[in-house]
Amino acid sequence: MHLNILGKKFFNSRVTGTDVQKSEKWLGYLIGPSGALLLNAVLASYLNVYYTDVLNLTRVWNGAFLAVFPIISKIIDAITNVIMGQIIERTRSKHGKARPWLLVSAPLVAITGILLFTVPGSNEKIQVIWVILSYNLYYSFAYTIYNMSHTLMVPLSTRNIRQRGVLAVFNNIASVMVSGIIVALIFPMLVLPAMGVDPDKWITVMSVISVLAFPLTLIEYYYTKERVTGENTAAETGSVPVGKQIKAVLTDRFWIIIILYFFIYTFGTNLKNISLIYYCNYVLGNYNDGITQTMLSVIGGIPMGIGIFAVWPLAKKFGKRNVTMAGFALYAAGGIICLINPRSMAVVLAGQFIKNMGGLPSAYIFSALFADVLDHMEWKAGFRVDGLSASVNTVLLTVCQGLSSGLFNILLANSGYVAPVLINGETVAAVQNAATQNAIIFSFLGLEVITAVVLITLLAFLTVERVIEKEQAEIRARYVKEKAGERR
Secondary structure, three states, X not given: OOOHHHHOXXXXXXXXXXXXXXXXXXXXXXXXXXXXXXXXXXHHHHHHHHHHHHOOHHHHHHHXXXXXXXXXXXXXXXXXXXXXXXXXXXXXXXXXXXXXXXXXXXHHHHHHHHHOOOOOOOOHHHHHHHHHHHHHHHHHHHHHHXXXXXXXXXXXXXXXXXXXXXXXXXXXXXXXXXXXXXXHHHHHHHHHHHHOOOHHHHHHHHHHHHHHHHHHHHHHHHOOOOHHHHHHHHOOHHHOOHHHHHHHHHOOHHHHHHHHHHHHHXXXXXXXXXXXXXXXXXXXXXOOOXXXXXXXXXXXXXXXXXXXXXXXXXXXXXXXXXHHHHHHHHHHHHHHHHHHOOOOHHHHHHHHHXXXXXXXXXXXXXXXXHHHXXXXXXXXXXXXXXXXXXXXXXXXXXXXXXXXXXXXXXXXXXXXXXXXXXXXXXXXXXXXXXXXXXXXXXXXXXXXXXXXXXXHHHHOOXXXXXXXXXXXXXXXXXXXXXXXXXXX
16 A cells, blocks of 8 residues: 655654664654553543443443443454554555554544544434444544554564563553553542533543644654564565465464463453442542542552563563563452452552552563564564454454443443432432442452463463574574575
């Protein structure tokens, strides 16, 4: 695919050379992604709150709408992700195959982010239609384009393991920064109490966040570079049949393990994120008290701050996989401590601190492990499967979002959840029954203990680090030989 507009000087990246530059790290992988990631993090944590508490959609079809609609939407999203993956594989430009789509996604993410919250205050049927359309425009179209291209930037940036690891850390700092500081601290302390269940205030706040994503995504495009794509002129995957790509990945145990890891981890994390505000509002604290969620976030933010400096040195010394496994052991231990008394602030804070210490490796290292597996696949198959892998990755992400949202809303509806109401401009919350509280506790604490144990077992078989440097050297030698043959 040719994107002629990218030939304009304005759209050309300033990043040059074979080594990763400071501007690339700070602007391309830290500052740039923070806009779209912030919007998506807010949506991951609070869009369901908007649906249940502001629009009161739990009443639609006796709660069935909020259970069924996310799952069906994610099926659509899964299809568009597969299509987008193949589009990326077939994109040809001097700026790469994934980078150009960052540019395309910038205005789309901003516009659709606004549409999510401009739901007409008319009859229920119109609201339902608007929610379905806006949700799918954002997740199945705009964010699919962004996330597919964004996900591939670390694997395609360089083959240098050290530099790739640094970029993975910067990339994940961006995610942690927006989710751990803005979404988890500023939002519950200042923003949510001010918005309550007033729809006009939700529109204003979310429009500002959506618009902010536009210029920042342009920065991400401008300061990233696909060096690996540039190397691979002799082994373009666009000509490789999809069936052959699928056979290659499904017969490789490292690829299957990393994909299963991502699915299990993401499902548990999504359910926890969706239920966080409900847990703080109805189990541990009071509705939008501005304190409970902030305290949980602070106790989580401290380890994340430490992790910026500690995780990668530990990973280099002991191995990315080994450090991640040790982290999940701490993660499970912290979750068990919380479950001893899930209504005690002191117990939960202690457990969450241990839990978040354990979650550091998975937060910062996954992109580097994923990149190693993609290089291994290239060594084994003779072609890269970046687009297909990103498609599967994003499909799993979207499926997990749909399943976790659907499961959580089923639990709320079946346990008798009562939404807050707006009376004379003031938000009045209800007291939830024991069944609803237990459903929320399981969602926030219980499931992740189980997933941590499963992930430790799974990672024990991910031994790609033992062979990756040797395989990368053989890949480079292969391309040198092929290019030498072309010159003869």
